[in-house]
Amino acid sequence: MADTFTITVDGKPVEAHAGEMVLRAAQRAGVHIPTLCDDKRLEPAGACRACLVEIDGQRRLQPSCAWKVAPNQNIKTQETSKRVQRHQDVLVSLYMADHKLDDEGLPVETCNGNGLREWAQECQTLSLDPVEAPRAARPGDKNPYITFQPELCVLCARCTRYCDEVEAVNAITLTGRGSETTIGTAGMRGLLDTSCELCGGCIDTCPTGALVEQKAIEILPHQIERKVRTTCNYCGVGCQMDLNVAKVDGIEQVVRVTSPPPGETVNDGNLCIKGRFAYDFIHHKDRITEPMIRKPDGKLHGVSWDEALKFAAEGMKKVQQRHGPKALGFISSARCTGEENYLMSKVARAAFKTGNVHSCAAT
Amino acid sequence: MQKTGADRERVLELLTEMGGVTEENVRKIAKLTRVSEAEIWGAGTFYHLINKPGRRMRVCNGLTCRLFGADDVIKKLRAQGKEVTEATCLGQCDRAPAALDEDMKVIDWARQERAVTPANDDLPLNLAGKQDFSFAALEAARKLKPDDIFKLLEESGLQGRGGAGFPAFIKWKGVAGQKDPVHYVVCNGDEAEPATFKDRETMLRRPDKLIEGMAIAACAVGAKEVYFYIRGEFNAEYESVKAALHKAPDSIQNLDWHFHRGHGAYICGEETAMLESMEGKRGMPRLKPPFPHEFGFRGKPTLINNVETFACVPYIIQHGGAKFKAHGRTEAGSKLYCISGHVNKPGVYELPLGATLDELVGVAGGYMGNPMAFSPGGASSGFLPIEKRNVPLDFKGLQKEGSMLGSAGVVVLNDTVDMAKAAQWQLEFFELESCGQCAPCRIGTRYLHNQVSKYLETGDPSALKHAKDVGWEMEEGSICGLGMVAAKPLENAMQYFPKAFEKR
Numbered sequence: 093m094a095d096t097f098t099i100t101v102d103g104k105p106v107e108a109h110a111g112e113m114v115l116r117a118a119q120r121a122g123v124h125i126p127t128l129c130d131d132k133r134l135e136p137a138g139a140c141r142a143c144l145v146e147i148d149g150q151r152r153l154q155p156s157c158a159w160k161v162a163p164n165q166n167i168k169t170q171e172t173s174k175r176v177q178r179h180q181d182v183l184v185s186l187y188m189a190d191h192k193l194d195d196e197g198l199p200v201e202t203c204n205g206n207g208l209r210e211w212a213q214e215c216q217t218l219s220l221d222p223v224e225a226p227r228a229a230r231p232g233d234k235n236p237y238i239t240f241q242p243e244l245c246v247l248c249a250r251c252t253r254y255c256d257e258v259e260a261v262n263a264i265t266l267t268g269r270g271s272e273t274t275i276g277t278a279g280m281r282g283l284l285d286t287s288c289e290l291c292g293g294c295i296d297t298c299p300t301g302a303l304v305e306q307k308a309i310e311i312l313p314h315q316i317e318r319k320v321r322t323t324c325n326y327c328g329v330g331c332q333m334d335l336n337v338a339k340v341d342g343i344e345q346v347v348r349v350t351s352p353p354p355g356e357t358v359n360d361g362n363l364c365i366k367g368r369f370a371y372d373f374i375h376h377k378d379r380i381t382e383p384m385i386r387k388p389d390g391k392l393h394g395v396s397w398d399e400a401l402k403f404a405a406e407g408m409k410k411v412q413q414r415h416g417p418k419a420l421g422f423i424s425s426a427r428c429t430g431e432e433n434y435l436m437s438k439v440a441r442a443a444f445k446t447g448n449v450h451s452c453a454a455t
Numbered sequence: 456m457q458k459t460g461a462d463r464e465r466v467l468e469l470l471t472e473m474g475g476v477t478e479e480n481v482r483k484i485a486k487l488t489r490v491s492e493a494e495i496w497g498a499g500t501f502y503h504l505i506n507k508p509g510r511r512m513r514v515c516n517g518l519t520c521r522l523f524g525a526d527d528v529i530k531k532l533r534a535q536g537k538e539v540t541e542a543t544c545l546g547q548c549d550r551a552p553a554a555l556d557e558d559m560k561v562i563d564w565a566r567q568e569r570a571v572t573p574a575n576d577d578l579p580l581n582l583a584g585k586q587d588f589s590f591a592a593l594e595a596a597r598k599l600k601p602d603d604i605f606k607l608l609e610e611s612g613l614q615g616r617g618g619a620g621f622p623a624f625i626k627w628k629g630v631a632g633q634k635d636p637v638h639y640v641v642c643n644g645d646e647a648e649p650a651t652f653k654d655r656e657t658m659l660r661r662p663d664k665l666i667e668g669m670a671i672a673a674c675a676v677g678a679k680e681v682y683f684y685i686r687g688e689f690n691a692e693y694e695s696v697k698a699a700l701h702k703a704p705d706s707i708q709n710l711d712w713h714f715h716r717g718h719g720a721y722i723c724g725e726e727t728a729m730l731e732s733m734e735g736k737r738g739m740p741r742l743k744p745p746f747p748h749e750f751g752f753r754g755k756p757t758l759i760n761n762v763e764t765f766a767c768v769p770y771i772i773q774h775g776g777a778k779f780k781a782h783g784r785t786e787a788g789s790k791l792y793c794i795s796g797h798v799n800k801p802g803v804y805e806l807p808l809g810a811t812l813d814e815l816v817g818v819a820g821g822y823m824g825n826p827m828a829f830s831p832g833g834a835s836s837g838f839l840p841i842e843k844r845n846v847p848l849d850f851k852g853l854q855k856e857g858s859m860l861g862s863a864g865v866v867v868l869n870d871t872v873d874m875a876k877a878a879q880w881q882l883e884f885f886e887l888e889s890c891g892q893c894a895p896c897r898i899g900t901r902y903l904h905n906q907v908s909k910y911l912e913t914g915d916p917s918a919l920k921h922a923k924d925v926g927w928e929m930e931e932g933s934i935c936g937l938g939m940v941a942a943k944p945l946e947n948a949m950q951y952f953p954k955a956f957e958k959r
Contacts, residue, residue, distance in 0.1 A: 138742045141893050141932045153931055158742050175931070182928035185921075186898040218921050221909075223901045247891065252497075265497030266737060266891070268506075269720070271901040273891030276500070278485075278492035279478035287491065 099165040102172040108161035115143055115156040118167070125169055126180065126211045128299045129248035130157045132354050133258050133361060140248045141183055142211065146173045153179060181215045188212060189220040191300075192243040200244070202301025203348075205313050208246060225271040233282035237290055237306055237369050240275060245302035247273055251294035258362065263288035275302075292368040296351055296361065305369070308348040311338050321352065326366040327453060328429045332357035333367055346374050408444065417446040426453035462488035466735040467718050470499045471687075475508040490735070501737040501890075503542070503719030504687045510557040512537055513688075517544030517649045518834065519795040519866055521880050523551035528564075543721060543884050544649035544834075545688055548795035548864070549802050559690055570802025571656055572818070578805050579770035579779055579789050580763070582656055586663040588702050592769035596671040597706070599772075601631055604675040608768075610776025612787025617643055617724070617761030618832070618861040618936075620850035626758060629748035630676040633756035638678040641752060641759045642669050644685040644692070645729060647721040648833035649884060650864030653791035654762035656803045658685070658692035661766055662699035668765030670707045671772060676758050680711040684729050687717040721888035725935050726759045728890065739892040740935035763791055785809030785847040792848065796830075796866035797823040809847035815865060824869035828952070830944075832861025834881045835936070837943030838874070840951040858947070859940075874948040874955040879907045881944035889937060896938025899929040903945055914959030922949065 099108045101123050108117040113136060118125055129140035138155035145156045146168040153176065156167070170177040187199075187208055194200045197219070199209040227242040252264050252275060263286040267276030277286045295303045319334040331351070338347045349371050354361030373379055383400035384392040395403075411419055422444075424436040433451050440449035465488060473480040476499035485492045500506045514520075514529045532539045547553030547561055549569060554562045574583040596604055608624035615621045630638055642665070646654035657665060673681050685693045693716065700712060720738045722728045727741035730752050751757020767788060771779045782789040784807040792815050795801040799820030806815060812829055816822055826841045831848055836858045839846070846852050853860045868877060882904040891897045902925055909918040926942030933939050949956050 136742075138934065139892055141895060141934075144932060155742065179928060179931050182924050183895060183932055186894055186902065186925065186928065189902055190894075190898045218924060220902060220921055220925070221906065221918075223898055223905060225898070225901060246894065247897070249892075256494075262491035262493050265493040267497045267500045268891070269501050269503075269737075270887055270889040270891045271897055273897065276493075276496065278481050278496040281478075286493065 094163070097161075097163040099161050099163070099167060101167045102169055108165075110161070112161055113157055114145065114147075114159045114161055114165070114167055117161050118156060118169070123169065123171075125156055126207075126214065127157060128207055128211075128246055129250055131250050131254065131297050133297075134250065134253045135257060137249060137253065140246065142180070144176065144179055145169050146176055177215075180211075181217060184208070184212050184215045185218040185220050187246055188217060189223045190225050191246070192241075199300070201312055202241075202244065202304055203308050203311050203313070204295060204298060204301035204304045206244070206301050207299035223271070227272065227274040228268075228276070228280070229274075230277065230280050230282060232280075233284075235283040235288075235290065237365075238283060238288075238292060238295060239304050239306045239309065241302050241304065242274055243302075244300050245275060246300050247275075248299060250297040250299065251275060251303055254293050254297045255288075259289065259291060259293060261287050261289055261291075264294065290365040290369065291363065292365065293362055296363075296368075305348055307369075308336075311340075311347050315339075316347070317344070319350070324363070324367040325427050326364075326370070327426055328433075329359070330429075331359035331363055331367055333359075333363060335371070346371055412444055417444055418448065420444050420446050421448035422446075422450070424449075424451045426451065428453075463490050463735040464733065466490055466495050466498055467502065467505065467732065468716070470495070470505045471716070471718060475505045476500055477508050480508075494736075498735060498737050501720060501739075502687075502717075502732075503540075505718050509538075512539045512557060512562075513542035513545065513555040513559075514539055515543075515545040515547065515551070515553040516541045516880070517548065517551075517553075517884070518830070518877065518880055519548040519650055519801075520544075520552040522796055522866075522868070522872065525552035528552045528554065542688075543887055544647065544651075546646055546652045546655050546686065548650050548652055548793065548866070551795065551801075555688060559688055561691075569656065570800050570804075570819070571660070572803075572805045579767055579782055580657065580661060580664065580791060580805050582660045582791070582803060582805065584661070586661065586699070588663055588699075588704075590663075590667050590670075590704060590707065592772040593667050593670050593674070593706060596674055596772050601675045601677070604671065604772070605631070607771055607776045611767075611771040611779040612776070612783070613764065613767055613771060613779065614786065614788075614850060615761060616763035616767070616790070616862075617726075618648065618835070618859070620860065623760065623764055626748055626760070627672065627676055629746075630678075630756045630758040633749055635756055637755045638676050639680055639682060639752045639755055639757040640669055640673045640676065640678045641682040641684060641729070641733075641757055642762060642765055643724065643726060643729060643759055644683060644689070644696075644762050645717045645724040646686055646689075646762070646862070647717075647724050648835060648862040648864055649881075650795055650830065650833050650866045651793050651862040653793050653803045653863065655689060655692055657762050657766050657791070658689065659695050662696045664766040664769050665762055666696065666699055666703060666707060668768035670710060671768050672758055672760070672765065673710055676756075678710075678758065680713065682713045682715060682733065682752065684715045684717065684723070684733060687719055689717075720890075721884075722890045722935075722937055725937065728935070729759070730757070737890070739890045740937075742934065783808035784849075785852060786849040790848075790863055793862075793864045794819045794867070795864075797826065797869040798867050799823055809849040809852070811847060812841075812844040812865070812867075815848065816867060822867060822869070824871060826867050827870040827872065828868045828874065828877075828948075830866040830868070831863075832859050833864040834884055834944060835859065835940040836861045837940070837947035838868070838877065838951065839947065858943075874952040875907060875911055878945040878948040879904065879911060882907060882941070885937065885941035889941070890935075893932070893934045893938060895929045895932035896934070896941060899925050899933075899938065900941050903942055907945060910956070916956055916958055919945075919949070919956065922946070 106121040127143040136158035138158035144153035148166040422440040723738040728738040732738040780787040790808040886900040
């Protein structure tokens with residue numbers, strides 16, 4: 093089979109790469125196919141059924157996220173297939189019968205958006221009575237970051253698969269069966285009492301806002317004024333992250349941190365607990381924003397960097413002269429890059445003649 | 456972390472041994488197997504027999520048992536202070552209302568005989584016949600080339616007896632033709648389709664034919680390991696098969712036999728859900744393709760057949776395909792029909808494939824009362840009006856009627872039954888047994904069950920105004936067969952018995 097060939101989607105030729113799924117080829121060509129359970133980082137699950145399409149030669153509708161492309165394949169989406177459109181209309185209505193709706197009868201908007209809301213707006217929905225599924229939450233969960241709202245969960249299992257396939261942490265799982273199925277943990281314990289590393293990747297991958305960041309729950313996506321791309325400085329990996337800025341009480345603030353989409357940056361859509369959640373210091377009243385020296389009055393005073401560095405260097409030289417180089421030790425922060433760590437060891441070894449140098453990232 | 460492999464496969468068995476899902480048990484098993492606690496918890500809570508600790512009675516709330524007063528039995532037992540769980544069909548419809556005691560032994564309230572067709576050595580399965588441990592068919596098969604065996608199967612016209620009616624020889628050939636050197640044979644003994652109890656009788660009465668059929672399959676498709684998945688509630692059946700194995704000659708015992716007990720999930724009768732369960736996971740059906748003949752147990756080519764299918768094989772090898780085929784009428788071979796509900800002598804009867812309802816009820820002691828409807832093949836087949844009594848009970852004929860033979864679990868309903876109520880019972884079953892993986896089935900079964908219950912409470916038919924659309928979507932959009940057919944009982948009842956759904 094050639095590496096690249098053509099398939100037909102809604103009557104138009106689309107370039108496809110051998111081995112990829114129909115959904116990927118369609119997305120690259122700008123064809124819109126709704127999906128809830130798809131995440132490029134995960135094995136296709138075909139579970140949400142949103143992306144079903146008609147494929148020539150197949151009796152049943154098939155999930156485009158899990159169906160491989162083949163030369164001369166003919167695909168019909170909702171654009172050209174009444175069957176696919178009817179399927180979507182009823183399916184989205186079923187999801188809505190199992191979902192929290194707003195006053196207009198649409199799936200509620202959340203701070204994390206809501207993919208179901210967008211999809212519902214594309215469909216002719218039926219007004220089905222709510223099914224009131226007995227999907228349990230974890231009320232005893234005291235973790236300060238990740239909140240699970242079962243009334244918004246579509247059980248696409250992106251969070252549990254992410255926790256397994258990407259993070260290899262396996263803190264959360266599908267639990268129970270049938271309409272009782274929910275996202276749980278062993279013993280339905282709080283995340284702090286599981287293997288969870290609080291990376292928050294489950295929030296990032298959740299398509300409907302069933303998993304959200306507790307601290308930012310009030311701020312909806314349209315309130316975000318801009319996103320500032322920056323490099324996380326908690327360690328030297330160089331993860332890219334987006335600082336989401338919104339006005340709170342009239343003041344511009346970083347209200348949450350998100351990762352750039354998978355496939356765009358070195359961290360492939362992932363962040364850790366520090367990168368994603370540890371941004372409170374930015375606007376904290378105790379934050380130190382300039383170097384300080386304790387003066388003879390016993391209090392700390394703000395000074396220039398030149399003065400601070402000079403003061404520290406003299407102090408250390410005195411120690412070296414009085415007690416020898418072994419009396420000195422240098423520890424660099426885990427937030428330093430490799431280059432900075434190199435410079436730190438240079439200072440220790442060349443300037444102060446001591447091998448007592450360490451980085452806290454090494455432990 | 457262990458994802459697959461021998462330790463992972465022990466998880467459910469260990470949970471059973473330790474007495475069900477508790478935090479402590481899960482922690483212990485995680486240490487033993489290195490599978491994460493969450494995954495053990497997630498897998499364990501999927502299955503009704505292990506999802507909570509403790510022992511309790513189980514009373515069947517299947518269609519037939521409800522016709523015979525299961526609800527009253529449950530009330531009475533609870534009034535006596537007993538802890539009772541309602542169980543979805545226990546496969547004891549011939550002794551309705553069925554119940555299991557705390558040790559999962561069948562309680563025989565009515566001391567009913569288990570009726571089967573009288574012994575007749577001409578019949579391929581001959582349930583009442585004497586067990587035969589000569590294993591002559593296996594000896595004969597060992598002298599044949601695999602292709603000759605497939606040819607015999609093809610000539611016999613044997614269709615899978617689990618429900619789909621897929622030609623057996625295609626599956627067998629498909630597995631044998633795979634390049635991977637490791638092949639498995641798996642017998643699906645997770646009989647749980649409501650109103651079906653033929654595999655139960657086969658395991659109890661003719662385990663000789665069953666293990667011989669499996670051994671022939673192993674020989675034909677080149678498998679050294681043979682797996683037997685038996686429904687968790689079927690203890691006597693499990694013992695029966697094991698006892699037969701002890702009596703078998705070396706040629707059978709030399710195969711590597713493994714038993715997997717079910718843990719309480721109807722969906723694990725679906726072959727890929729069964730494989731997931733065997734691998735120690737939640738019994739959620741896989742996407743197909745790939746089919747098990749290329750990607751099955753542990754990802755290896757796997758031949759999966761139903762108990763009855765394997766039990767047909769020795770006769771075909773010994774007497775030839777044509778002779779087996781001649782036992783059928785509209786389709787090939789004889790068939791075990793389970794009959795229960797409003798008939799006088801419920802049981803398992805071996806009749807030509809394509810027999811009619813009247814013939815079947817004839818051997819089952821006649822109708823009880825005035826028959827109104829019947830369900831030809833378990834809950835999944837929906838309902839047909841009694842006017843269809845002359846439709847041959849075979850795979851193709853029933854499909855034409857929008858129904859199916861399925862597992863041939865036939866239930867007769869007489870005119871005392873409220874068809875809306877009957878549909879409600881079947882939907883309750885599907886809601887409880889849906890695996891929950893895909894929305895059309897998970898939400899659809901609950902929606903329809905809720906709506907028909909609302910109709911029964913209020914008498915207002917508008918509760919069911921979207922039932923057709925939802926049923927359509929469940930068939931179009933679900934991953935597996937459960938969701939595809941779950942709306943059938945309601946759809947059929949509304950189609951054939953519109954009066955039962957008028958304003959009350």
